[in-house]
Amino acid sequence: MNQAHVEFVLRIADDSLILGHRLSEWCGHGPVLEEDIAMTNIALDLIGQATSLLNHAATLQGEGKTGDDLAFLRFDREYRNLLLVEQPNGDFGMTMMRQFLFDAYRTILFERMQSSSDEMIAAIAEKSLKETKYHLKHSSEWVIRLGDGTEESHARIQESLNTLWRYANELFYTDAVDDEMRNAGILPDLSDLRQQWENTVNHVFQEATLTIPSNNWKQEGGRKGMHSEHLGYILAEMQYMQRAYPNMEW
Amino acid sequence: MVTASDLWLWLEEVSDPEIPVLTVVDLGVIRSVETDGKNAHIVITPTYSGCPAMKMIEDQIIEKLKEKGVDHCTVELTLAPAWTTDWISEVGKNKLREYGIAPPENEPDKTVLFAKPTVVPCPKCGSSNTRMISLFGSTACKAHYQCNDCLEPYDYFKCLR
Numbered sequence: 013m014n015q016a017h018v019e020f021v022l023r024i025a026d027d028s029l030i031l032g033h034r035l036s037e038w039c040g041h042g043p044v045l046e047e048d049i050a051m052t053n054i055a056l057d058l059i060g061q062a063t064s065l066l067n068h069a070a071t072l073q074g075e076g077k078t079g080d081d082l083a084f085l086r087f088d089r090e091y092r093n094l095l096l097v098e099q100p101n102g103d104f105g106m107t108m109m110r111q112f113l114f115d116a117y118r119t120i121l122f123e124r125m126q127s128s129s130d131e132m133i134a135a136i137a138e139k140s141l142k143e144t145k146y147h148l149k150h151s152s153e154w155v156i157r158l159g160d161g162t163e164e165s166h167a168r169i170q171e172s173l174n175t176l177w178r179y180a181n182e183l184f185y186t187d188a189v190d191d192e193m194r195n196a197g198i199l200p201d202l203s204d205l206r207q208q209w210e211n212t213v214n215h216v217f218q219e220a221t222l223t224i225p226s227n228n229w230k231q232e233g234g235r236k237g238m239h240s241e242h243l244g245y246i247l248a249e250m251q252y253m254q255r256a257y258p259n260m261e262w
Numbered sequence: 263m264v265t266a267s268d269l270w271l272w273l274e275e276v277s278d279p280e281i282p283v284l285t286v287v288d289l290g291v292i293r294s295v296e297t298d299g300k301n302a303h304i305v306i307t308p309t310y311s312g313c314p315a316m317k318m319i320e321d322q323i324i325e326k327l328k329e330k331g332v333d334h335c336t337v338e339l340t341l342a343p344a345w346t347t348d349w350i351s352e353v354g355k356n357k358l359r360e361y362g363i364a365p366p367e368n369e370p371d372k373t374v375l376f377a378k379p380t381v382v383p384c385p386k387c388g389s390s391n392t393r394m395i396s397l398f399g400s401t402a403c404k405a406h407y408q409c410n411d412c413l414e415p416y417d418y419f420k421c422l423r
């Protein structure tokens with residue numbers, strides 16, 4: 013087993029899993045029926061991606077675990093997702109802002125990962141990219157609509173941006189895992205990832221008449237398993253059935 | 263003696279659980295079939311990553327082939343190359359339309375925000391005077407439209423490329 017390889021796959025997998033779970037919390041609570049359906053559709057895509065990725069991580073680990081074991085039976089410090097994706101849904105604007113910052117990053121990541129030397133990763137990236145492009149279009153258009161909307165919607169989504177901006181820097185977190193993956197050709201060159209992401213984000217914020225906060229406090233730790241207080245609550249809900257009734261199926 | 267063409271023919275009897283008017287062959291999710299004359303190996307690919315119908319499709323394939331006398335059938339799931347709506351057959355597109363679901367159209371680049379939505383003719387009256395209600399619909403593969411002329415609300419099988 014290559015530890016860095018497993019770690020790398022878990023990072024992408026956990027982003028999909030946790031954000032998918034967060035979005036699923038909107039089921040039955042959307043502001044309008046169409047958006048309830050949109051958010052749960054996107055949640056389903058993300059959970060589907062997480063399934064493929066976690067199965068792959070379990071295979072690479074070679075300890076006889078399944079993707080489900082990784083999803084439901086790890087402890088909080090073993091999750092590798094970004095702090096951004098575990099932040100609470102807030103209002104609809106907050107959810108769209110969180111989604112937009114993530115989708116803009118994910119689209120570029122999947123585009124590049126299609127050329128990964130890990131064939132499974134390349135296949136998952138090719139498949140997921142087609143879905144992610146729809147997610148990005150959806151979240152971008154909502155950020156613009158709300159930002160360039162009424163006084164109320166503008167104020168609220170600007171506040172969401174102010175709240176979430178501190179987590180954006182972590183999208184570009186790299187460490188020895190990334191170096192090792194790049195040397196192995198598993199992770200393609202991402203040196204211009206931030207630049208590409210900023211192009212998308214600046215363009216949408218300009219259309220949305222939103223201002224990037226001047227406070228540049230950066231919060232990170234998710235990639236190392238250091239999470240905000242919110243992850244524990246997500247896991248408590250997500251893992252309840254498997255913890256209470258081990259190996260149960262339905 | 264089972265042949266590959268037998269298998270293709272029999273798979274035409276397996277319908278998509280969510281859109282029963284389409285067979286799994288029409289939908290383009292069957293990537294290859296193999297047989298040694300007795301056993302069968304079928305390779306399928308999902309439409310969307312989270313498509314909940316894949317397990318059911320797998321079970322139905324095994325059941326159908328058993329019914330046809332193939333006792334041992336394995337189904338393999340592959341992700342690459344990724345499924346696209348271009349793989350839905352012309353027959354399948356016509357079946358969709360007759361069923362009341364608008365088949366995929368050529369869509370503009372998704373990077374253009376607020377682009378005029380694709381014109382999707384109404385499957386009921388044929389009018390092109392229609393509007394998109396939502397980019398996301400009743401299942402992962404559909405968007406929601408409504409006809410401005412006959413007022414029919416309908417699903418649009420959105421273009422995935």
Ligand SMILES: [Zn+2]
Binds near residue numbers: 410
């Ligand atoms: Zn009509």
